Amino acid sequence: MFKYLRYVFNDHFVLALLFIFGGLGLGYSNYLKSLPLHADYFYAKPLVALILVVTLQVGNLATLLKSADIVFISPKQAEMPSYLNKAFNHSLLFAWGFDILVMLCLAPFLLYATTFTSIQLIYLGLVVLSLKYLLLKRQYLALYQHKFAQLSYKLLLDVFFSLLICLGALYFNGLYFVLITAALGIYVERMVKQIQTQEVFLWEVAIANEQARMLVLYRFFNLFTDVPFLQAAAKRRKYLDRFLPRPKPKHPYHYLYWRALVRNGEYSDLIIRLNLLGAIILYFVHEPWLAFLVSILFIYMLGFQLMALYRHFDEIVFTHLYPVTEKQKLQAFQRVLQVTLGISALLFAVINSLQTNTWLLGGEIAVVLFLEIIGLTGPYLKSRLGKRA
Structure with a gap:
């Protein structure tokens, strides 16, 4: 990652980013100043909920697994829970860091454009962090059961459920939804431990997921330098x-x-x-x-x-x-x-x-x-x- 990041954040691009984010920050600040305090615009909360659901999709479970001889890696089945827990914690910390930055950016808008208070903002932040935990756990479960990798589960849990919880935390007492997501987290954690003892780890699925995750990163790096790992297929068109x-x-x-x-x-x-x-x-x-x-x-x-x-x-x-x-x-x-x-x-x-x-x-x-x-x-x-x- 550091090898490619030095090509991404070169002198010219860093200078351009400073101007771009500076201009966007100035425009955002001027827009907030034009809003009356606690105006409670009708579109503010649905807009924030939509932004949160979209940003929750950023950041996947990074297992760092690579293709190998299945006969060689199969005996490592019993050791995978310990390794996956470390991989999950690593992925969760990075995802939480991004979500906290998003919440910090949305906080002034919520305080100006809605009747939100500071304590409600904290509750919403905890709900978002809990939802990210649940979304990563869904990806974790998909490494043991195929059904959790199905599109229907992704849409139901990652999109609709997240949207429903975010809207609930925005329109009602956020403390209730903090408790709901925390209870769901405890339930999912027990489910993971039970599945790990009963199901076989899906090596091919885990490796394919990791390759897909890395492909997204390589495509981003390819915007700035040549990446030999990318092999785009030709289409007739x-x-x-x-x-x-x-x-x-x-x-x-x-x-x-x-x-x-x-x-x-x-x-x-x-x-x-x-x-x-x-x-x-x-x-x-x-x-x-x-x-x-x-x-x-x-x-x-x-x-x-x-x-x-x-x-x-x-x-x-x-x-x-x-x-x-x-x-x-x-x-x-x-x-x-x-x-x-x-x-x-x-x-x-x-x-x-x-x-x-x-x-x-x-x-x-x-x-x-x-x-x-x-x-x-x-x-x-x-x-x-x-x-x-």
Whole structure:
């Protein structure tokens, strides 16, 4: 994790995060100041409950198990409860840390926009921590019984039950729901001990769950650097063929790069995620300077990650037989990258125009982003490719 985090929190990204969170914090503070104290808005409590349920889904049980010979690891069955308890405590501490941060962010809003008191806020916080404990225990039980891993159980326990408890703690006396979740925690703990003595540990399920958890982390790291563990599957996406260029003998790489960009899940998912995330952030940004900064940052991140596409076909021996020069290959890649980044720039400019109700800001951002694209696909691209050569 530390190996990849140093690429995530590099100097540029840390500086951008300081501006982004500073701007969001300032906007949040100004919004709270505009609210009358204890206004008790009708939408406040349902909104907080929804946010809490969504954030409760963050953080899964980390067992750190890896694929191994099942004959070798099966004798370790009796030792797994002790190991899983340590893994559970480790996962719970990290999850609780995130939930406490969320509660600290929501606390001012609850105190201003509702009639909540400090003691009710403490009760709600305890309910949230108890719910996270129960959610992780559900994942724990899924390592022994398949039914707890079913989608119906996930929706019932992780979403609907959590939403019901959060709404109850928000609208009624939170102490009652603290006691309810605590009693459920004691019951679930007894159930876990009973199941561990009666059921066989599901090694394949546990390993598959851990691989899925790590895949989420690797996909996040892949936004900032190349991760060799990711192997995205190619998808045909025939419905997009009409929008892609036809094969031409003189421009084979123009044809190849577009199809790799559309059909390879690593690149297409990256484009969708960054554009969607950038659009959502820009929609809630009211400061023009912050909108400029966020737009420039996301175009840079997208362009930086897509530069790996240039070497995508280097491992295929047949591409080295093409009568195409390196200059023609670079020009084809520049055109593909310019069009892709240009579409993202237009999207960000339109979002800013809709958010501010003025096309002037959107036009200014579009000009700045197109200048950035020229720099990224020109001198910067050549310098990056030169370093990798």
